[in-house]
Each structure stands twice: as structure tokens, then as C-alpha cells.
Amino acid sequence: MEPFTTHTGIGVPLRRSNVDTDQIIPAVYLKRVTRTGFADGLFSAWRADESFVLNIEPFSRGSVLVAGPDFGTGSSREHAVWALMDYGFRVVISSRFADIFRGNSAKQGLIAAQVTQPDVELLWKLLENEPGTEVTVDLREKTVQAKDLTVGFEIDDYTRWRLLEGLDDIGLTLRHTDDIAAFEAGRPARLPVTTPVR
Amino acid sequence: MTNHGAGRTLAEKVWDQHLVRKAEGSEPDLLYIDLHLVHEVTSPQAFDGLRLAGRTVRRPDLTLATEDHNVPTLDVLAPIADPVSRTQVETLRRNCAEFGVPLYPMNHAEQGIVHVVGPQLGLTQPGLTVVCGDSHTSTHGAFGALAFGIGTSEVEHVLATQTLPLNRFKTMAINVNSSDGTLRPGVTSKDVVLAMIAQIGTGGGQGYVLEYRGNVIENLSMEARMTICNMSIEAGARAGMIAPDDTTFAYLKGRDHAPSGAAWDEAVAAWRGLRTDDEAVFDAEIHIDADALTPFVTWGTNPGQGLPLSENVPDPARIIDENERVAAEKALTYMGLQAGTPLRKITVDTVFVGSCTNGRIEDLRAAAKILDGHKVADGVRMLVVPGSMRVRAQAEQEGLDKVFTAAGAEWRSAGCSMCLGMNPDQLAPGERSASTSNRNFEGRQGKGGRTHLVSPLVAAATAVRGTLSSPEDLR
Ligand code: SF4
Numbered sequence: 001m002e003p004f005t006t007h008t009g010i011g012v013p014l015r016r017s018n019v020d021t022d023q024i025i026p027a028v029y030l031k032r033v034t035r036t037g038f039a040d041g042l043f044s045a046w047r048a049d050e051s052f053v054l055n056i057e058p059f060s061r062g063s064v065l066v067a068g069p070d071f072g073t074g075s076s077r078e079h080a081v082w083a084l085m086d087y088g089f090r091v092v093i094s095s096r097f098a099d100i101f102r103g104n105s106a107k108q109g110l111i112a113a114q115v116t117q118p119d120v121e122l123l124w125k126l127l128e129n130e131p132g133t134e135v136t137v138d139l140r141e142k143t144v145q146a147k148d149l150t151v152g153f154e155i156d157d158y159t160r161w162r163l164l165e166g167l168d169d170i171g172l173t174l175r176h177t178d179d180i181a182a183f184e185a186g187r188p189a190r191l192p193v194t195t196p197v198r
Numbered sequence: 199m200t201n202h203g204a205g206r207t208l209a210e211k212v213w214d215q216h217l218v219r220k221a222e223g224s225e226p227d228l229l230y231i232d233l234h235l236v237h238e239v240t241s242p243q244a245f246d247g248l249r250l251a252g253r254t255v256r257r258p259d260l261t262l263a264t265e266d267h268n269v270p271t272l273d274v275l276a277p278i279a280d281p282v283s284r285t286q287v288e289t290l291r292r293n294c295a296e297f298g299v300p301l302y303p304m305n306h307a308e309q310g311i312v313h314v315v316g317p318q319l320g321l322t323q324p325g326l327t328v329v330c331g332d333s334h335t336s337t338h339g340a341f342g343a344l345a346f347g348i349g350t351s352e353v354e355h356v357l358a359t360q361t362l363p364l365n366r367f368k369t370m371a372i373n374v375n376s377s378d379g380t381l382r383p384g385v386t387s388k389d390v391v392l393a394m395i396a397q398i399g400t401g402g403g404q405g406y407v408l409e410y411r412g413n414v415i416e417n418l419s420m421e422a423r424m425t426i427c428n429m430s431i432e433a434g435a436r437a438g439m440i441a442p443d444d445t446t447f448a449y450l451k452g453r454d455h456a457p458s459g460a461a462w463d464e465a466v467a468a469w470r471g472l473r474t475d476d477e478a479v480f481d482a483e484i485h486i487d488a489d490a491l492t493p494f495v496t497w498g499t500n501p502g503q504g505l506p507l508s509e510n511v512p513d514p515a516r517i518i519d520e521n522e523r524v525a526a527e528k529a530l531t532y533m534g535l536q537a538g539t540p541l542r543k544i545t546v547d548t549v550f551v552g553s554c555t556n557g558r559i560e561d562l563r564a565a566a567k568i569l570d571g572h573k574v575a576d577g578v579r580m581l582v583v584p585g586s587m588r589v590r591a592q593a594e595q596e597g598l599d600k601v602f603t604a605a606g607a608e609w610r611s612a613g614c615s616m617c618l619g620m621n622p623d624q625l626a627p628g629e630r631s632a633s634t635s636n637r638n639f640e641g642r643q644g645k646g647g648r649t650h651l652v653s654p655l656v657a658a659a660t661a662v663r664g665t666l667s668s669p670e671d672l673r
């Protein structure tokens with residue numbers, strides 16, 4: 001995972017609350033064998049509507065999603081985060097996230113930045129009035145800035161530390177590679193290996 | 199696993215032997231994984247994740263892949279017709295080749311359901327930690343291994359590091375005893391575990407590792423023990439375990455991957471220590487009176503909705519707990535059953551013998567013995583699907599295939615098959631089956647299909663009579 005310090009990109013106002021993972025990526029897209037390629041399925045039902053925000057330039061090139069409360073509810077599918085990232089999103093801003101979605105985001109390096117609902121409203125207005133406005137998300141300072149609006153966001157300290165260091169779960173465990181190697185050195189030689197014997 | 203004093207349970211001992219790092223603060227423990235089994239459905243994104251991060255498989259020599267969930271059990275030499283299934287199987291082959299993971303593909307003599315393959319090769323051994331991206335990994339606990347299912351992210355974690363960060367489990371003893379340590383005629387370990395789940399409920403084991411103990415368990419064969427541990431997950435448990443003993447050692451001796459010579463003696467000495475200490479205390483304990491057990495079948499749409507075959511379909515109105523009553527009403531509607539109907543009067547369209555629960559050689563022998571000299575009832579389709587190619591070969595050597603086909607059953611190649619209907623072996627809407635598998639969820643064996651979970655003995659007797667039956671009904 002790449003360390004994350006700041007990101008600047010076009011902000012996308014998604015004026016909806018309770019965006020569940022079935023909306024983010026419908027079940028029919030789950031049969032793929034890769035973790036990439038889910039971009040097509042992102043919000044696929046809504047994207048059928050021409051007026052949907054992601055069908056409008058310059059929002060279609062956005063990388064910071066600003067959504068209403070209770071983002072990422074519903075099924076625990078990891079694919080929802082894969083789809084958002086595959087489309088190009090690096091940050092989702094919302095006034096409340098579903099726990100599992102927040103956990104899955106942290107695993108994959110998508111920033112789930114929680115701000116107050118009044119701040120979401122301010123961002124929505126700004127992005128709608130001036131489409132293409134860039135939003136800068138600073139993880140060190142825990143701030144979201146667009147034009148002359150700067151608001152603070154919340155993210156738990158452990159996740160913030162991991163993301164700043166660029167450590168996914170696997171990366172964290174790999175910091176203990178010496179411990180793993182030491183454990184392996186102590187394993188009895190009689191333990192089985194899977195290499196075919198005939 | 200909270201430590202209650204001096205003694206430790208079997209699960210705690212295995213856990214402690216695999217601690218790479220002990221938890222600090224709220225951090226989980228880091229546990230070493232001895233054996234990682236892989237199949238085509240839950241692994242593709244994990245391999246893809248490795249590729250994206252530029253990582254490798256740390257211990258391909260502790261990893262083994264097999265094709266099972268999707269594979270057809272007919273025309274196994276032809277390309278897989280379903281494109282999604284074919285892609286998953288082909289992806290597994292590519293991933294295994296790229297990352298150096300041993301694979302037993304379709305048609306290989308060692309191909310089969312992961313949970314049948316591991317034990318029969320002697321890879322599943324006492325005291326190991328075993329994981330697989332499949333909930334029925336609990337099967338391997340029959341050897342005194344700590345074995346549990348994991349999700350795709352965890353599959354990737356184990357591939358990359360051969361470890362898993364885990365929070366400790368609680369422990370529950372399931373004591374199964376009878377006056378003489380045996381089960382009554384016609385009663386199998388499948389009936390024991392179905393009765394256990396009906397007793398504690400599908401959530402009763404949540405957060406626990408179960409340890410099955412008592413004189414009945416001690417007298418069971420390894421295959422019967424695997425059936426019990428396999429279904430631990432249906433009680434919501436993380437894993438199920440049985441302490442290794444002479445039965446375990448006899449099963450393992452001489453198998454391909456079992457230790458030999460001096461290493462064997464060393465292994466057995468270590469394995470003998472894998473028992474719950476007398477002073478150890480479980481977090482919970484339940485008792486099953488095996489003298490009272492008779493053949494058990496499910497009537498509903500979860501494995502906890504089961505009753506002795508001699509009973510009637512229950513009346514939801516008599517169920518006091520509101521949630522359970524509503525669940526029972528829904529289940530009866532889906533199953534197309536009337537309250538009060540004797541279970542023995544329920545007619546079936548299909549009988550399925552197979553799966554990681556009951557697709558081993560003993561299961562096939564038991565079913566064949568009942569079927570021998572009988573015919574499958576008119577209008578009933580019977581599928582016999584061995585759990586592995588090795589089981590298939592063994593059965594053919596013993597002539598069991600002839601018994602099945604002579605009776606009018608279909609004899610298939612190895613795979614998960616109708617257990618989950620990802621391949622063409624499915625129930626049609628409204629069709630009813632007696633199945634030796636482990637899940638009777640709505641649509642599990644095909645959209646609209648109705649499943650009654652049974653033992654191989656009940657499955658065979660049911661095939662002959664066309665209604666849910668036990669072997670004694672054939673006399
Ligand atoms: S036989 Fe059924 S339960 Fe067992 S691994 Fe296959 S699909 Fe899963």
C-alpha cells in the first residue's frame with residue numbers, strides 16, 4: 001500500500017444518504033476473478049441515468065466523493081471498496097460511515113473521512129456551484145480544503161497511522177517478518193509439506 | 199480463550215504452540231499457519247492482491263490447491279460449459295503456476311473436495327493450524343488440528359505471511375456419552391451432530407471452538423469424527439476439535455505425507471500430549487445423551503431445524519419464541535410441508551450422497567450396504583458423488599459403483615456437486631431432496647429446491663422407499 005499524506009482531486013457531490021453496498025456494486029458484478037475491473041459496476045444502476053453526477057463532466061474524472069450520512073451500509077462485500085478505488089476514488093467524505101465499510105476501506109487504503117453534515121452541505125454547494133473544484137485532503141492535518149473552505153475530519157488514530165505509513169494488514173504483519181522467520185526456524189522438521197510425494 | 203488456571207484445553211494448547219507474537223494491548227495475537235488449503239472460488243482476488251502489491255507466496259510448500267466447488271461430475275474430460283466456472287478454474291491453474299502452489303486439477307488422481315483431500319493425503323495432522331477460504335475447514339479438527347474457515351482478504355494474508363492476526367476464541371465442551379460408548383443401530387455421527395445443532399441452535403456455538411468428547415466420540419472412526427467436526431460451523435462455531443488418539447494415529451500411519459521412521463515415533467509422542475488437561479475449565483459445556491439418539495432429519499431451512507425421523511413436522515403455533523415461530527412458519531411454506539405430517543410420509547424426488555460431510559469411503563460403503571439388492575424407487579433420482587477421485591477409485595475397487603448403478607443410482611466423478619449446485623448438479627424449483635450434505639438453506643441445492651439433511655443410511659433407505667426412511671423400514 002502506498003503511504004497516504006495528501007491527495008488533491010476533483011470533488012464529486014453525491015447528494016444521497018444511506019448509499020448501501022448493493023448500490024455501490026450490485027451482486028451481479030461479484031463473479032469476477034480479479035480485484036480490479038469493478039469500475040464498470042460502480043453505482044451501475046444510477047449510472048444508467050444520464051443526469052447522474054458521474055455521467056457529467058468534469059465530475060466523471062473525480063477522485064474525492066462527498067456523500068450523505070450512512071455511506072456503505074448493507075452487505076459486507078469487500079468489492080464495494082475495490083470498485084470505488086478502481087474507478088479512481090481515493091477519498092470518500094461523509095458524515096457517517098457503516099462500520100464494516102470503514103474497516104474494509106482501511107484495509108485497502110481508501111480514506112473514509114468523517115465530517116459534520118453541515119460541512120458536507122457546504123462542500124456540496126461549493127462543488128455544485130463550481131464544477132471541477134479541486135479538493136485537498138490532508139491526512140497529517142486531518143483537514144479537507146476546497147477553495148477558501150477548510151474543515152476538519154475525523155479518522156481513528158490507528159487507521160491514520162497505518163495509512164500515513166502505507167501499512168495494510170499484510171504490510172503490518174510483514175514488519176514482524178523476523179518473528180515469523182524465528183518461529184519457522186523452531187518448527188519441527190517432521191511437520192508436513194504439500195510438495196507432491198509422487 | 200481465557201485462562202482459567204493451571205490446566206489448558208486442547209484448543210488452547212494448539213493456539214499457544216503457534217504464537218508468533220503475543221498480543222500487545224488491543225492488537226490481536228499473530229498465529230502461524232501450518233497448512234493452507236485453496237480452491238477456485240475464494241482465492242482469485244487473493245492472488246490478484248499479491249500481484250498488485252508485488253508480493254509472493256511465503257510458503258508454497260505449506261499451501262495446496264484443488265478444484266472442487268465448480269467442477270462438473272459428468273463428462274469431466276470436456277471443457278467446463280459454464281463460462282464463470284471455467285474462468286474460475288482456469289484462473290486457479292494460472293495462479294498456482296505463477297506462484298508455485300501445488301495443485302490437483304480435475305482428473306488428477308488426487309483431485310477432490312479440499313476437506314477430503316487434506317486428510318486422505320495425511321497432510322491434516324494433530325496439533326496443526328489449518329485454514330482454507332471455506333467454512334467447512336472445521337472438518338480437519340477431527341485430527342486435533344485447530345482448523346477454521348477464512349475470508350478472501352485473510353487468504354491473501356496467509357499466502358503472503360503464512361500467519362494470521364487473530365483474537366482468542368472461547369471454548370465449549372460437547373460431551374457425547376452412552377451407556378456402552380456406542381450408538382444404537384442405524385444411528386451415525388451425522389445424527390449426533392444434527393441433534394447437537396438442534397439442541398444449541400445455529401448460533402449456539404458463536405465465538406467458540408467446540409471440543410467433542412466422551413465415550414461415543416472415542417469409539418468413532420476418523421471418518422465419522424470428520425462428519426461431526428465438519429458441521430461445527432452449522433452451530434455457528436469457529437472450529438470443532440477432537441483429541442487425537444490411537445484411532446487417529448492408525449488412520450495416519452503410512453499415508454503419503456505422514457511422518458515415518460523415527461519422525462513417526464517423535465510425532466506420536468508429541469501428539470499424545472494434545473489433550474485437554476483434567477484441571478482445564480471450558481467456557482461452556484453441554485451434554486448429549488447418545489442412548490436416546492435415533493436417526494435425525496431436518497424439516498426446515500436451517501440445520502438447526504431437525505427432529506428424530508419418528509416425529510411429525512412441527513406445528514409453528516406451538517413454538518413459544520417469536521423469532522423461532524416466524525422462522526418455522528417461513529420454513530414450512532418454503533419446504534411445502536404441513537404441520538403434523540409424519541416425517542416418514544415426506545416423499546422426495548432426489549437423493550444426494552456426497553459432499554465434504556458424507557462423501558468418504560465409509561459413507562459410500564454404508565449407503566451401498568443398505569442399497570445392495572434393492573432398487574431406487576420409481577421417480578427418484580439418486581446421485582452418488584465421491585468426495586475425491588481417490589475415494590472414487592477405492593469404491594470402484596470394492597465394487598460399490600456396481601451396487602449403486604445396479605440399484606439405479608448415478609455414479610459420478612468427484613466434487614462438491616449438489617452440495618451447493620455451483621456445477622450443473624442442481625435441484626429444480628420445488629424439487630425435494632434427501633441429502634447427506636450440510637446446508638438446507640433456501641436455494642442451496644438449486645433455486646427453489648427443498649433439502650432434508652440426512653445420514654448416508656437414511657439417504658439410501660429413502661432412495662429405496664421414496665419417502666424419508668431409515669434402514670429398519672426396509673426390513
Ligand atoms: S462439499 Fe459443500 S460444504 Fe463441502 S466444501 Fe464443497 S460446497 Fe463447501
